[in-house]
Amino acid sequence: MNQPLAISPVQQYLERLHAELQTVSAGEIASYIPELTRADPDWLGIALVTVDGHVYQVGDSRQPFTVQSISKAVSYGLALEDRGLDAVLSKVGVEPTGEAFNSISLEPDTGRPLNPMINAGAIATTGLIEHEDGVDPLQHLLEAFRRYCGRELSIDEAVYRSESETGHRNRAIAHLLYGHGILDRRPEEVVDLYFRQCSMLVTARDLALMGACLANGGVNPVSGIVALKSDWVHRVLSIMSTCGMYDFSGGWIFNVGMPAKSGVGGGIMAVLPGQFGLGVFSPRLDDKGNSVRGIRVCERVSRDFGLHMFNVAQGTSASVIRRGYDCGQAPSRRRRGDLQQRWLQQHGERIRVLELQGQLLFGSAESVALQVLGALDDAEALIVDLKRLIDMDQASAGLLGDLCAKAQASGSYLFFTECRHLYPFRRHLQKSVIASQTPDWLVFDETDRALEWCESALLLQAGLPEAEGQGPALESQYLFAGFDEAELDAVRAAGAVQRFAPDTLIVKVGEPADCLYAILEGEAEVWVRTEEWPGKGGRLRLTTLGPATVFGEIGLLSDQDRTANVTAQSAMVCLQVPFAALDDALCAKMLVNLAAHFAEMLKRNARLLQYLA
């Protein structure tokens, strides 16, 4: 949703804040180059972009201005991506200096600038941006900005030329750095790229979106494109929080609690990690070179909403565990014989399911790991359904992946299902599966399949495998409960034994429902196409039927057409009984069984609803 509703409370708030701060007129426009003095001192633009990609803006949020030092956050991230941590740290430190942005703070022996936010450090950083396969560094940098802002940025040529003509101090810094070996490229090249970098034109909306990328683990929340690989985001935010506002940052972190970067063009970009990016534009600066109203906006947003980088959600298990239940409460969709079904109801707590949701970090993963170990202590199988888990960091993937080996060692089964979307975790799982030599057929993507397998395994253990063969099967069908031998013979006589090859479509939606099938051997899948039912694309499996179950019997009740398809999953043997061939007495008896069976299923479903809802 890219357009805010007119009555969104956040939009209303920003409009009120804008109106209030419009009256603040402290500070002076930057004047070290004449181009900057052309700014309208009354300009005030505020924008906020959330990690959900919602964009709010007010006032002069679309007014372009030169990005200046705010670009240092982007170039630093890019240098880390291009060169790696050690290479960058060897050229630039990470300590705040408390001095002005144009200070020359170099370590006495190495000449290393103290941090990437002062000019010396920024020049060193810009000197690290790589030539990628013939792409010159300027294009490389512009491409990075494009990922952050979702659009091509242009350079204010007048400002660039002015910076270049008057930037002697910066040239001096570049030469000093070159002399110390901090720059390995020619100083003129680097400082020229640096001048262009500072002269890029942005808006407050751009800054908010850039901040939102950093708030969102490096991913642009509007476009979904990776602006900065997630490994580097916390590095950039750390620098911004300690060195971004040209003081020691104690007060900034204490009062505002949002990593931020300011620029003498009048912009401020602030980040509330995990929540939003905030962009402000107001050309009047304080004596440190920070936008006066920009700082006020950050302070007000932090105060009015009680926001702070240390006010985070508690990663307790309660926030990631969506639901837990066992097979007795919510069995698989496989329909089984009465005997099996009743046994599972009684012993079902030996198979458990845990559904996770949201995001897993170390803290919550530790909790989940403990729950898993606890469950494996007294259940035979645990299925962890990750369908609603959005993300899992490396620590969590490791913690959970290692559990599979522990489960095997203790003789229990542990399945992780519905996790196609969690790539790092899948790699962990694969390693675990290979290491423990888990057979292929023991890896399930769907929770229901895993549940079904566990049920069958347990039933086998209990000496209650699916019934097979022709004789006993009819008696164990619910539909013929209470039938004596003569009545069963009458049913057999009314019908005919049919054999179906695997994948045969036995019953098709829309056909007249004129007979029932009693399964003697094999399995069938009952399914529909998704237009009728919600669910994944294509074919939705409603249930699987095995021996000692019937299908198609609802046709006894009325003249309706078939409402689902039935396909043979394996070679099948069925008794097909046309309704027309049954006499009234048999039908009446079946009807009573039908109704009782549905009442029982309703009762069970109601219980299931209690557990699931």
Add this chain to the structure above:
Amino acid sequence: MNQPLAISPVQQYLERLHAELQTVSAGEIASYIPELTRADPDWLGIALVTVDGHVYQVGDSRQPFTVQSISKAVSYGLALEDRGLDAVLSKVGVEPTGEAFNSISLEPDTGRPLNPMINAGAIATTGLIEHEDGVDPLQHLLEAFRRYCGRELSIDEAVYRSESETGHRNRAIAHLLYGHGILDRRPEEVVDLYFRQCSMLVTARDLALMGACLANGGVNPVSGIVALKSDWVHRVLSIMSTCGMYDFSGGWIFNVGMPAKSGVGGGIMAVLPGQFGLGVFSPRLDDKGNSVRGIRVCERVSRDFGLHMFNVAQGTSASVIRRGYDCGQAPSRRRRGDLQQRWLQQHGERIRVLELQGQLLFGSAESVALQVLGALDDAEALIVDLKRLIDMDQASAGLLGDLCAKAQASGSYLFFTECRHLYPFRRHLQKSVIASQTPDWLVFDETDRALEWCESALLLQAGLPEAEGQGPALESQYLFAGFDEAELDAVRAAGAVQRFAPDTLIVKVGEPADCLYAILEGEAEVWVRTEEWPGKGGRLRLTTLGPATVFGEIGLLSDQDRTANVTAQSAMVCLQVPFAALDDALCAKMLVNLAAHFAEMLKRNARLLQYLA
């Protein structure tokens, strides 16, 4: 769960880490007083406590040592609680100095110490701790530590005496502060309390638990007691992150990313907000006075698990929205006449339900607010179920609470249900309800009640109120569908009209099921006690029945006893029909309707399961 399982992955990790770092022998034990030199330089204890209250520890985690400067984090929080922000800020600043812990860094004009972590600042802070109603400050401080550590702490008298006898610099500082008016209590008193504060005996486990309190919004995760009011936690963490490790903290935040506080007794307390507290004890210190192995532990935990205060969960709507559905997919448990039920199935998308889970912060609340506004744009009613929402911060309470007024203005209904446990939000809601003059009966605690009210309101609007009166009612009962006039008369003749006063128990669990009731007027509630069903304590409402519905008819199928209770909710008029009085033909017809009705309900429940699961 206070005891970690032997095979917990976190416990295993800490044990391996402990074994690795045992070999590190850099650093020197503190020796400025002889008592500290008695420490065994090989001691190494590591402990970790999560916000779920799980405790892990290894090595010398139970070895007591003096807390020294780590106590400054606790006393600062206490001073904030006692005196408020402005009073504390007027006496102590918040800027790091980069100097040693015993530096005297005072602002030239005011004499204000630069931050509460250097001795001068800590002394000023300790001087702010209040005498509460005759409780002397030492007891007040000990009580605070008790809330953090879950136990009474004792003071190492030998260390205290030594500190007191040799602490001339600290006395000098206290006098300087008194001269500047930073202390308003006698310097000797304050510095004596300060010496005792530093001499408190703690263990690594205590430090981990203290850290976990700060990670958990100020609440001790093991005891559930509030150690520090949540308003102050981010202030303490801010100071720890910028001033806690006796340097400019740039490198600490960049590399480790956990607010931390060290002490010359050899302890370090680190916090990963929202996740855990970490405590380390190892007496050998580096030249800045920080425990060498303590720093290594923090660096390793951060690196090995990819942990950092800026690696937070993204507060997207997907992590807080558990489920969304509408009345057509999942109607209320009120059973209605066929006509009403079918109409609701068709038009049910005009009543929506949104279930939230986890924790709501500004970012996710903004998303939810947009969803609410969007839903109110095209639905008549929205019910937001907060049953599984653990917590909501002030910003979120404000954002959501304000939506009620907007809903009213747009002519829609907005309900927040199941939120008894969210106190600040309830206050917002109450204000909103009063301001908008919402009548009492429009405030629902249970989602199902709100849903039921919305359905009834919609049905009324559509000209389909509950059927009333005696004549038409039988025809509209599903059980008598397809009955001609003669058959309906036969049913009426077989039964007797009964009138029930409100609260009459009409059907009781366990009684023989020998008749059915067709409701002609009034409402009945079907309920059970919780031993049979999961749910809240006491009585669980299964469904509410109105006119044109039946109950007790399942007894037609078998000789079972009643499985639920039925109580009249209002004055009722029912047709009570004993099964014995019905002839076989009528029974057979009813049976077919019964089975078809159950099949239909099953189908609907299956659809419901698809949406709910």
